[in-house]
Amino acid sequence: MRRTQLTTRRSLFPYLLLGPSILLVLVVFCYPLVYSLSLSLQSWNLLELGPRVFIGLKNYSALITEPRFLNSLSTTLLFLMGTVSVQFVIGFALALLLNKSVAGRNFLRTLICLPMTLAAVVVGLLWMWLLDPNLGMVNYYLRRLGFEARSFLGDPSLALASVILIDAWRNVPFTFLALLAGIQRIPPEMYEACRIDGASFWTMLTRVTIPLLRPIVVVVLLLKIMDAMKTFDLIFVLTQGGPGICTETLSMLAYKVGLVNFDVGAGAAIATSLVIVTLLVTVVYGRQSLRSDGVEF
Amino acid sequence: MVVLVGLCLTIGSISVMASPQPLRVLVLSTNETTLLPKLIREFEVQTGRKVETEAIPHGELMQKMMLSLVSRSPDYDVVAVATEYFGSLQPHLEPLDGYIKTTPAIDMVDYLPGVIQQFTSHGKVYALPWYVNVLLGVYRTDIFRTKGLKWPTTWTEYAQVAEKATDRANNISGATFPGRVHAHLTIEWVQRYWSKGGELFDDDGRPTFATEAGIEAVDDMLDLIYERNAVPPGFLERSYIEDRSVFMAGCAAMGWFWPGQLPILNDPRSSAVVGKWAVGVRPGTPWASVWAFGIPKYSRNKADAYKLIYQLTNKEASLYYAMNGVPQARRSSMENREVLAKTPYFKEVATSLARSKTAPAVDNWPKIDEILARNLSRAISRETSPREALAAAENEVKKTVK
Numbered sequence: 001m002r003r004t005q006l007t008t009r010r011s012l013f014p015y016l017l018l019g020p021s022i023l024l025v026l027v028v029f030c031y032p033l034v035y036s037l038s039l040s041l042q043s044w045n046l047l048e049l050g051p052r053v054f055i056g057l058k059n060y061s062a063l064i065t066e067p068r069f070l071n072s073l074s075t076t077l078l079f080l081m082g083t084v085s086v087q088f089v090i091g092f093a094l095a096l097l098l099n100k101s102v103a104g105r106n107f108l109r110t111l112i113c114l115p116m117t118l119a120a121v122v123v124g125l126l127w128m129w130l131l132d133p134n135l136g137m138v139n140y141y142l143r144r145l146g147f148e149a150r151s152f153l154g155d156p157s158l159a160l161a162s163v164i165l166i167d168a169w170r171n172v173p174f175t176f177l178a179l180l181a182g183i184q185r186i187p188p189e190m191y192e193a194c195r196i197d198g199a200s201f202w203t204m205l206t207r208v209t210i211p212l213l214r215p216i217v218v219v220v221l222l223l224k225i226m227d228a229m230k231t232f233d234l235i236f237v238l239t240q241g242g243p244g245i246c247t248e249t250l251s252m253l254a255y256k257v258g259l260v261n262f263d264v265g266a267g268a269a270i271a272t273s274l275v276i277v278t279l280l281v282t283v284v285y286g287r288q289s290l291r292s293d294g295v296e297f
Numbered sequence: 298m299v300v301l302v303g304l305c306l307t308i309g310s311i312s313v314m315a316s317p318q319p320l321r322v323l324v325l326s327t328n329e330t331t332l333l334p335k336l337i338r339e340f341e342v343q344t345g346r347k348v349e350t351e352a353i354p355h356g357e358l359m360q361k362m363m364l365s366l367v368s369r370s371p372d373y374d375v376v377a378v379a380t381e382y383f384g385s386l387q388p389h390l391e392p393l394d395g396y397i398k399t400t401p402a403i404d405m406v407d408y409l410p411g412v413i414q415q416f417t418s419h420g421k422v423y424a425l426p427w428y429v430n431v432l433l434g435v436y437r438t439d440i441f442r443t444k445g446l447k448w449p450t451t452w453t454e455y456a457q458v459a460e461k462a463t464d465r466a467n468n469i470s471g472a473t474f475p476g477r478v479h480a481h482l483t484i485e486w487v488q489r490y491w492s493k494g495g496e497l498f499d500d501d502g503r504p505t506f507a508t509e510a511g512i513e514a515v516d517d518m519l520d521l522i523y524e525r526n527a528v529p530p531g532f533l534e535r536s537y538i539e540d541r542s543v544f545m546a547g548c549a550a551m552g553w554f555w556p557g558q559l560p561i562l563n564d565p566r567s568s569a570v571v572g573k574w575a576v577g578v579r580p581g582t583p584w585a586s587v588w589a590f591g592i593p594k595y596s597r598n599k600a601d602a603y604k605l606i607y608q609l610t611n612k613e614a615s616l617y618y619a620m621n622g623v624p625q626a627r628r629s630s631m632e633n634r635e636v637l638a639k640t641p642y643f644k645e646v647a648t649s650l651a652r653s654k655t656a657p658a659v660d661n662w663p664k665i666d667e668i669l670a671r672n673l674s675r676a677i678s679r680e681t682s683p684r685e686a687l688a689a690a691e692n693e694v695k696k697t698v699k
Binding site: 046047048049128132133134135139149150151153154155156239240241242243244245246256259260261262263 | 360363364367385388468470476477478479529530531532533534542543546548660661663664667671672674675677678679680681
């Protein structure tokens with residue numbers, strides 16, 4: 001009898017220890033998600049005093065035919081592809097460069113990591129002033145070099161590209177650090193063996209570095225994809241989705257519909273769509289990338 | 298130990314319950330707000346009641362207020378309400394008539410005609426005016442003198458003067474223009490539209506944006522921007538807020554300021570145009586707005602909240618604001634000789650107010666404003682034609698207005 005009680009206590013003990021953490025996760029993660037999902041199934045506008053009405057999937061069906069939503073979806077995907085590829089290419093190049101013993105390596109590593117320490121709002125304001133066509137430094141030097149001042153954030157043909165580059169500038173340090181750590185874990189003997197065999201830099205890069213970095217690259221890209229999908233603060237400060245709707249990503253649209261127009265139901269539907277799109281992109285990419293490594297995703 | 302902690306907690310909670318909670322005020326963070334602390338301190342000394350003020354930027358104010366009011370939260374005892382948002386907020390505000398009747402010194406007759414009506418619904422007053430906002434033109438006296446220019450009285454003259462004042466070689470544009478997707482872009486178009494006789498809604502409450510006058514108003518803006526090339530580069534990135542910096546840096550010959558912000562033009566730490574500017578009345582029909590204080594229905598301190606509102610809006614308070622350059626809805630302050638001597642631009646404020654109009658009394662202006670700003674931005678960035686942009690805005694608003 002006593003042994004049975006002891007066994008029961010022992011089997012419950014881990015759950016008791018885990019209980020508070022699980023409760024915390026349920027409260028701070030699951031509750032908002034479920035609440036947002038339930039809001040997305042209702043018609044609820046804060047400017048109207050009427051009650052919330054359950055309308056099923058009507059908010060979602062309205063989105064599918066809404067050109068503004070489709071524009072935001074394509075802008076989000078363009079932004080995602082742009083910022084992640086720029087971050088990856090520059091981060092990888094810098095990691096390769098600063099893995100070698102170059103003069104001032106430690107100083108350069110610290111310098112590259114600086115943008116990561118700045119909040120997105122600060123980065124936005126900083127670049128807004130740097131790019132200002134009248135008072136900004138970038139346009140000042142463009143004029144000095146004989147070029148015309150450009151409105152990088154106001155010109156519809158330049159706005160999204162500018163936002164992508166600014167976001168990449170802020171996020172390159174993370175990619176750089178993660179890839180540098182990965183490169184440093186590759187045993188130097190492998191490169192030595194390659195050199196003895198007369199392999200070129202390119203061969204070492206494609207046959208040793210990239211294959212051995214692959215798991216880290218997959219994780220870095222997954223994190224950056226999720227990060228890029230939910231970017232809001234930087235765009236809010238830089239363009240507020242403009243000019244027109246040129247830089248209006250899904251998170252920006254959800255904010256405008258939910259918290260500027262106070263159409264909470266439709267805003268929640270957009271936010272939920274963003275979660276779904278993020279999951280889709282992440283799962284598809286994760287599966288494709290990790291399957292070849294024999295990892296379950 | 299446990300008993301001791303329990304005792305401390307009990308004593309602590311009893312003392313918290315015994316002392317009244319501070320009154321909580323939600324206002325916008327702006328130059329005018331910096332004048333409130335003095336009056337609030339006086340209130341605290343007189344009543345012994347503490348006041349906590351939360352000042353947040355204009356863009357976020359409405360969101361915070363709306364979320365608090367819709368959830369019937371007693372978070373705030375006094376809130377700042379602008380004319381254009383009154384329709385949305387009124388259902389959540391407490392009528393003040395009962396309190397006003399008990400305050401004979403309030404002198405409601407002192408308010409300029411039509412101001413109290415902006416915060417009146419079904420015969421009940423819901424907020425008392427704090428200050429008046431009407432856009433004023435500012436211009437560089439040195440540039441105007443050198444080029445022999447006069448402050449324009451019509452929008453056509455305005456475009457001509459802006460073109461003449463433009464001096465690209467010296468990085469000076471004729472006029473600032475708020476082209477960012479922002480409420481200020483809506484204001485810029487609405488004023489031109491009103492000036493051409495247009496109205497935002499017909500008698501049945503249907504939106505009427507894509508009219509000939511509406512399209513002409515956008516064409517005027519395009520003419521100023523592209524044909525005459527008279528606005529600063531990067532106008533699509535700026536609202537009136539950022540435009541201020543352009544004028545203050547000496548990069549524009551004409552700009553638009555809210556009156557309460559004019560004093561910063563004379564601050565040499567931030568302005569390169571000290572002593573080189575004057576004020577002009579906006580052509581046509583200027584946009585005006587009144588900021589007022591109201592009490593949320595859900596406040597638990599309504600009587601004290603009203604006392605605070607009275608403290609912040611009575612004749613003495615109004616005179617104090619006016620002496621500090623903030624236009625008032627009270628005649629006694631706006632006509633005060635000392636005030637007029639200290640702030641000569643109040644003459645232009647009075648002229649503008651007499652010609653001005655306010656946002657239509659609808660209960661969903663924030664949404665209409667967002668729709669207009671977004672579509673106007675597409676038109677002025679030449680993504681779409683003025684007619685298409687206004688028709689798109691009109692259709693969207695039609696779905697909104699029920």
